[in-house]
Amino acid sequence: MRARWAVGLVAALSMVFGGAAMSAFATAPPSLGAGYVLDDVNVLSSSDAAAAQTRLEQLKADTGLDLWVVYVDTFTSPSDAAGWANQVATDNGLGPTQYLLAIATESRQFYLSGDSAGPVDEEALGAIEQQRVQPALQSGSWLGAVDAAADGLTDAASGGSGGAAGDAGGGALTAVLVAVFVVVVIILVIVLVTRSRRKKAGAGAPGAAISPPVDLEELGRQASSALVATDDAVKTSEQELGFARAQFGDAATGEFEQAIASAKTDLNQAFTLKQQLDDGQEDTPEESRAWNEQIIALCARANDGLDDKAAAFDELRKLEQNAPEAYARVQAERDTVASAIDGARALLAQLGGAYTPNALSTVADNPAQAADRVAFADERLTAAQAAIGAGNGGEAAVEIRAAEEAISQARLLEDAVAKMQNDLAGQESGAEALLTELESDIATASALPDPQGALAPVIASTRQRVDAGRAALAGPVKDPLAVLKSLEAANAQIDGVVQGARDAAAQADRTRQMLGQSILQAQAQVSAAEDYITARRGAVGAEARTRLAEAGSSLVQAQQLQSSAPDQALQQAQRANQLAGQAIQYAQNDVGAFSGGGSMLGGGSTGGGGGNGMLGAVLGGIVINSLLGGGGGRSSGGMGGIFGGGGGGRSSGGGMSPGSFGGGGTRSRRGGGRF
Template identity: 35%
Template sequence: MTSSPIRARPRGSTAHIRARVVHAVLGVLAGAGWLVLPVMTVNTRDPVPVAPVGTAASSADPQQDETSTADLVLPLVAGTAAVTLAGYGYLRRTRRARTRTTPGIISARPPAPTPADSERQARAALRLADDCVRTSRDELSFVREGFGEKPAEPFTHALRAAETELSAAFAIWRRYEEGLPEDASARRQALVGVIGRCAEAGRRLDAEAGALDRLRGSGEQGVDGQGVGGPEGEARGAGVSLEVAEGRFRDVAVRTVTAQETLGALRERYAHSAAGSVTGYVEQAKDRLLFATARLNEARQAADAGDGPRAARQLRAGEGAVAQAEILVAGVERLAAQLREAAGLVPAALTGAEAELAAARGEGARTALTTGELHARLAYADGVLAAVREELTGGPYDPLDALRRTARAVERVAGTRPGVLDAAELLVARSAVAAAEEFVAVHRGAVGAEARARLAEAARELGEGSAGRADSAAGEARELAERDVRAHGTPYAGAGGDAAGLAGAVLGGILLAEDPDGGPPAGFGGPGTRSRHHLRTTP
């Protein structure tokens, strides 16, 4: 540690200064004593008999005067020199202290972080904690399927606790972005709270990472519900987990083929914008499956050879790819179902919207709008409903977008009311939040804290029943996430052979990009344990 020496230097420097001041004072006192000594001895009696008055006495007076003068000059010179040297040394030390640029020498405490530094730390903490929660959730799904709910219960509790802490951190951060609190000191404390909550979320996951590894380290469970370790036990545990991962791989591979057909049908039946949120999902799912194929095959070979650690490393990477392929395929399936539901709801939503507008015309006095504002908003809403009706009869259209525009147009006039429009707005919000969640999940290696914070806000608003605000926040989250992905690029693009799918694995956060080969796979745990699996092959 370097903090102790840095803190010790000011005390050492102070001690040196004090010592030199003492030396200077002693020099002055010695010089003064030397000056005073001749004076003190002038009036003392000489034991030698006094010489007779005469020429001899008169001739000795000049010699005595010269001796007294010499005795006075030398001490004066010494004292002046001591004072001069002490003053010169003090000035040099003062000038050197003022111009010194070495950090930690002048002050015992490091400089306080600026608000910008604290904000950067908070953003980094939010992103890291969110990554840890998402990765832990993915791996825990395989653990539950392979070992059952009961053995996985401690890890489920840890994950829920981490999710709670992370949600609170995002809520504090959102208020901070909105300018609350206003006091500078309180804002600093808010950032400290964000960082602290994220650290606690990571600590909860780190505390259970070792137990989860022990559970997965054997195909059989001990009396405490934990697995038995050791290379042979790890190999057996990898074999059990491999069966689960390979089963899910086969299932998602079949669903990928179906999803491709479903996506083609959506593009024929609806407007091009209707399937825009899942564009490229099938191709990305195939890329993840290609990566998973290589990793699961290597895990199987390592397990058959009894190399448990290597099997576990490859297995974790394969599981991460399979989990993201499932998310991508499920996104296409989800959108198809929601578009069908929205298409069936559009006619009823239009009827309900017209009824709301008619009521607003008849009860205009109950609104806070002026007559001019009410007429303007009614005219705008009538135009939106007319355009939606024209789209319904004019060919392929986007049902979710039609519901969104209808609900927003009526909300501008009459506010939100229970009924079909409320159901329409909720369906739109659920679709937007799910689309943003899927995109962030499979691109989390590039998505920053701002997009994640907006997504957390959208999920919170949706849970509280504020469908309109949830829809808006989810749209912002998706836009921010797409911007981050474009800025990130694909540093592993073009990799082939053993590195097939590497770019997608790094972009998706499956691999942590700490090494040229993509780095270790992310595992269950917080910042201290999530990178404990390494893909490097032992010689």
């Protein structure tokens, strides 16, 4: 439906502007080439293309801003101008000082994409679009649109509004807009009538919300990508909120907590749907389509809710205005965290003498990863100090924010080692208690009549597992979680035999005791999975995050049902424990794939990010842009894209864009327009 609507609108607008209706060719977001201009439809002559490149190189030299211009026939995947242009910018790793003008020559749409954290604000970008670019395109000057956009950015960079001087031509523009409006209204009426007729004819099957139809496999990939991106946005927003709460107090951050809570509600619902898709039960194509579409819609709503508060949050923090004070605060936090790395390393070595590598797998490289994050923070703080000295508060703020998040992750990684020590001790205690219970069950089962010989094998199997469990806990190195899992399997088997022999009171007491142990075990597993994924979220995909979200949901239900329905609570706690274990396994597989199976990011590594911790920052999700190179235009290789991409390169750290409070709308959205 949407594709046919777009074609109809293009044809109608072509008639309004006096041109013959032309067939539209869909163009997906492309990769940018070596220059500033990508002309896929050959609307520029070779001399025009050279002139455009020269003008954009001059823009870079004059302002430090990059502008890429892309000409295609029609936008698709996504089909809206804003989504298409922002997708190109995101896919190509454009930074805050880098802009992209997308022009669809046949569907006559355009959009100027810019990062909301960049030096040209949304109002100025809108003025450039409407007062400069649109008139040039309406006059048929493809090259003129490049000059217009470059002139507008130059004006905005020097403190101007970005718009054209005066309002000459406003009457003509108004007339054009009125004509466009009339055509749009007419076509909307046609579309509504058509839709109404189709509904009466029986249209509207499940999954019709996304049009044109997307095959189920692609829809599933889109849903998984939306989950990962939204989960990252929520986690980053939570970190940013923690920084703000420490700086300004709870009273000043209440509205942002509510925004995150609302986003998490939508995200958790989306994860529940994803779990239904992954649970092994066969789903109909209609169910799969409907659930994936709901996942995408829920993620979009979660992101929009965060984006709505992003500007207010940035206004609250205003790191740019107090960069020296923020630098001093983050530097002090850095020193505290760095001094704790040796302690975490020593504790891990101590634990390694008592527990198996498998028991410590989620924290095995935590000290090395913490050192990696601190190294990255040092690079960013050095760049921030230089920016402060040069009077560039905006660049200093970006660097400080990146350092702040790196230090936060380093602290999380260190704390996880100490938390693991407590969790392992708790698992040992739980295993010892379960051994005692199983001994009692064996005695109870042995006293029961067994005329058919059904009890003897169960008793023998339980005895074997109990003896193996005791031996494992008494060994030089232990894996208490593995022992617990083995004993729980034995417990489930023998419980079916002796449950009827217990009176109601004894059974209730037994359930409560097992529930307490199961909840503690689930809490430890969920916590370990959460810490592992949070500090490595740059590599972790949708499956691990889905299992973790479901584990957390089941744990909450277990805690809520603990008093009123202990039997149900026990089932939920056991489910939470199982799902958290799956989340850890999926996440470790993802991290292993990220590191290529080598030692770079694996257990016992020395950091993996090199001297400046960059790869670790990518692994931790602190830096999430594509790894693209610097130099004139765009080139391959290196890390330049993370620091603002191509277009002449920048000083160390210049143009870097770490995560901040908000959802997916990190690139400004104003609406673009038609011409």
